[in-house]
Amino acid sequence: MVFPSSGPASRRYRPIAAANIGSTAGQSSDRFVRAWLIVVALLVLAMIIVGGATRLTDSGLSITEWQPLMGAVPPLTQSDWQAALEKYRQTLQYRSVNAGMSLEAFKFIFWWEWGHRFLGRVIGLAIALPLAVLWLSGRLRPSLARRIFGVGLLVGLQGGIGWYMVQSGLVDRIDVSQYRLALHLSVAFVILGWLVWLILDFAPPRAEPRLDTVPDAYRRWSVVLAALVFSQVTIGGFVAGLKAGRAYNTWPLMDGQFIPDGLWRLSPWWVNLAENITTVQFNHRLTAYVLVALAIVHAVRVARIADDEWVALSAKLLAIGLVGQMVLGIWTLVQAVPIGLGIAHQGFAAVIFAVAVGHVHAVFRTRRAGA
Numbered sequence: 001m002v003f004p005s006s007g008p009a010s011r012r013y014r015p016i017a018a019a020n021i022g023s024t025a026g027q028s029s030d031r032f033v034r035a036w037l038i039v040v041a042l043l044v045l046a047m048i049i050v051g052g053a054t055r056l057t058d059s060g061l062s063i064t065e066w067q068p069l070m071g072a073v074p075p076l077t078q079s080d081w082q083a084a085l086e087k088y089r090q091t092l093q094y095r096s097v098n099a100g101m102s103l104e105a106f107k108f109i110f111w112w113e114w115g116h117r118f119l120g121r122v123i124g125l126a127i128a129l130p131l132a133v134l135w136l137s138g139r140l141r142p143s144l145a146r147r148i149f150g151v152g153l154l155v156g157l158q159g160g161i162g163w164y165m166v167q168s169g170l171v172d173r174i175d176v177s178q179y180r181l182a183l184h185l186s187v188a189f190v191i192l193g194w195l196v197w198l199i200l201d202f203a204p205p206r207a208e209p210r211l212d213t214v215p216d217a218y219r220r221w222s223v224v225l226a227a228l229v230f231s232q233v234t235i236g237g238f239v240a241g242l243k244a245g246r247a248y249n250t251w252p253l254m255d256g257q258f259i260p261d262g263l264w265r266l267s268p269w270w271v272n273l274a275e276n277i278t279t280v281q282f283n284h285r286l287t288a289y290v291l292v293a294l295a296i297v298h299a300v301r302v303a304r305i306a307d308d309e310w311v312a313l314s315a316k317l318l319a320i321g322l323v324g325q326m327v328l329g330i331w332t333l334v335q336a337v338p339i340g341l342g343i344a345h346q347g348f349a350a351v352i353f354a355v356a357v358g359h360v361h362a363v364f365r366t367r368r369a370g371a
Contacts, residue, residue: 165177
């Protein structure tokens with residue numbers, strides 16, 4: 001996208017970042033943009049949590065139409081509610097799982113799905129309106145405006161992906177496709193990670209930048225850990241889509257074995273990674289073990305050699321957070337995924353991913369020794 005400007009090149013915009021670091025006005029603008037992005041990131045975190053609740057309450061198919069504008073208005077009269085329920089009665093989920101559902105019970109699942117969609121609209125406006133004001137007032141550098149605009153585009157695309165997911169459950173299924181659910185969840189985490197990175201770009205500069213003696217290999221490991229956290233989130237999407245967390249509710253064994261039978265019973269073999277409940281849950285467990293082990297080793301090594309306190313602290317926070325998330329996941333599993341624990345597990349996963357992104361940012365923001 002091209003952001004038009006007027007006047008001489010030197011007066012096209014009033015930058016709010018690097019060029020104004022020393023000025024009070026520039027620092028004030030930086031604080032405003034950072035606060036704005038933090039609010040948007042918190043809204044995205046809330047969206048991820050509400051999305052988890054929507055999934056766990058099987059509410060996602062309660063609204064059978066996608067109306068980006070008019071859909072913001074919920075049913076207002078008794079006849080409106082009856083019409084919405086009648087549309088839901090046409091779904092296979094209603095006929096197979098919720099036949100005879102009362103209007104009050106329908107309202108419960110409707111409000112979860114409506115809230116999830118409404119929050120998505122709020123996020124879109126929370127990005128679009130301040131972005132337009134800052135851009136038109138010349139307070140945002142074009143390069144930064146394009147990055148934030150990119151986040152907004154991804155949020156809009158995410159709305160379409162959400163409807164694409166819902167559509168999969170409206171024909172010949174009682175729930176949504178696990179492939180589309182995993183995609184929807186993964187894109188939400190991409191949006192959150194992108195926002196976290198932008199927020200950290202606006203962190204106040206350090207008075208005395210410290211040298212960082214972390215070798216390049218450890219820098220790469222910070223990226224690997226963040227990628228593994230993201231992969232674990234995607235696997236978790238398949239676990240959720242298949243309701244695999246409600247099977248094998250024992251730990252550390254699955255059906256009395258560490259490596260259960262039937263991991264590769266489907267053909268071709270790769271189908272097991274997304275359609276075999278046993279394989280999907282086993283992979284989720286195994287990835288957690290690998291992540292925790294690597295994060296602990298990484299944190300210990302970085303703490304020994306890093307000069308920058310935030311680099312070492314973020315590595316420790318990531319390791320501690322992953323241990324806590326694994327414990328929470330085990331608790332959720334052995335309790336057969338009650339709604340409260342399931343929501344907590346998904347919400348804390350978003351926090352962990354934000355920490356992982358923050359650690360990568362910290363590692364690559366510090367100056368290298370000798371630079």
